[in-house]
Amino acid sequence: MAKRASIGLDLGGTNFSVAWLDESGALRDTLTLETQSHRPASAIVADLASAIQTTAQKARQEGYTVVGSGIGVPAVIDPWAGLVLLPPNFAEGWHHYPLAATLTQATQIPTWLINDARSFTFAESRMGAGKGYRHLLGITLGTGVGGGLILNGQLYLGRWGTAGEFGHQVYDPHGPRCGCGGFGCIEVFASGPAIVAAAARHLRQGRTPLLREIIQGSLDDLSPKAVAQAAQAGEEECIEIYRRVGRALGIGISNVLSVLGLEAVVIGGGVAQAGNLLFEPIWQTLEQHQYMVREHLSTLQIKPAQLNEPGVMGAAVYAAEQYAAEQYAAEQYAAEQSQQIIQSANPRANTV
Template sequence: MEYFLGCDLGGTNLRAGLVNATSGDVLSLISVPTIAREGHAAVMARMANLLNDIIRDSGIPTHLIRGIGIGAPGALDIQNGRTLRLPNFPGNWPNVPVADTISAATNLPVYLINDVRAITFGEWRFGAGHGANTLACIAIGTGIGGGLILDQKLHLGYGGKAGEVGHTVLDPHGPRCGCGGQGCVETYASGPAIAAMGLKAITQGLNTSIGALVDYDLNRITPKVIYQAAMEGDPVAREIFDRAGQAIGLLAANLIVAVGPDTIVIGGGVAQAGEILLDPIRRTIRNLIKIFSVDEIQVVPARLGNDAGVIGSAMWARERNLLRAPTRVQD
């Protein structure tokens, strides 16, 4: 039996857990505030304490705990375990030696991976994409990220850039994106894009119950509120999710013709909307792809929920560890 720690370094919370590498079960799980404004040294100290607490409290003999995987939201130097740029963190963490620092504090080998690639890897190993040979994961939250499993291997691409599918351009003249570009799928289907469609519907005076649900306080409009309106039968709210689904469907269709996945996993907070989002995704794929049959391609919701990042980064550590000599702590 082998165990690995997985840690999800989020802008709001640090989540970490001990994962049974055979079953994918998460044994201990702790979530604490990241408090990113304190800077990377303080965050890494908190992370190391969290991980050491989990190791100590788990009751698992330490020699069975083989390594740590850390999922981080941004560009990374995976080879050297350093962050290159975490755009949502104060100071952006340029060239922070996360792996070395955490390794020194825990005496375990540490491997960095992009947070959404970790989710992709987790869903493939123990979640909705289990058993897929070639899989594309699209995670829809504040942003849209993704990852590819190609022939049973996590595909990293040049500089680990593969999987930035949120910045697939659907319309070169479309809305401005946070990345500086225009018309990225993120501007049509992310959580904020869905909320903005709700704001627009109210501001334009469309006949919708979304406004009433928040006492006409625009500050309280979230994808969840729009989801609630849709579930109560509001046609404007349903159309908002339908449009978001169409944008994701176009992205998915273009991934299918280029990469040939057998499975598409839709994850992230927004994916909790379920069928009102999945249905337009599946419909759009069928409508757009005529060059070959898409009947056998599965479009499925993610299954590991908030644990996907922890499980995925732990399993990534196992994957990387297999390539290392057992006595080396750091490469």
């Protein structure tokens, strides 16, 4: 039997990356290009299709059959209809865009969509820090706060294909407005922009001399990483910023723990690189506020993500598993059909 490859594509607001997954589970020939998200959807999709075809060609040259491609999208999607419903940071033309069907037609490779944070969670669960856990929460900390759930070993997408939105749990109903339209979501307190905004307030008031030195006075260089550096060097205001982020995440994790029961939490994305600055207040919050399953807290694992390209990896593994599931369903259907034909040809075949 021919070797099987699947393609993973991680679509971001700035760049997109595409690679193919070989039989050993390694990503090959990663290609990263600019998204130029100000362009209309049709122009961006044409670039995605051509990058997928280039990548598929490389896999075929190595003797592989390409069985599908998965597209990780930073958007609310309908994974079953293959629609992009609401992309946050893209120009016009994406509302209810049939991305899966368009790419399937353009590339002649079956294509599936997956939300980017779900893709991260799926990759870490299959190949990374979440491997071996049956009940897992994935959290991505970056421009937004994304999430994903693995329940009973399977990616859980819920009734509408949208389950896992960790960052849009309400943390403070009187808090600031969130990008989703609600108020006081965890994302408002724990995203990269939230960290930068809090640090900028301290800078303007002259309370963070170490941070000012790190960014050499330039607000353009203010980033979650710079705030983490200042905190690690002992700047109390910056430590407190990460403490607040950790508290919001800790409450969110505690809620999920009470509702679903978890073995592990994997946290990734740029902001997660702050390490213990973040992980310590998360644990303190859990110890303070989690009562329902308190006796199980000591068995909970909270781990930093492991993979280099979880978005691409998750999308590729998702496509491979979707292909396998469809093959299995088709075989089951064929077996049932042939059984019915045998029975109608010989009605006594099944009598005892």
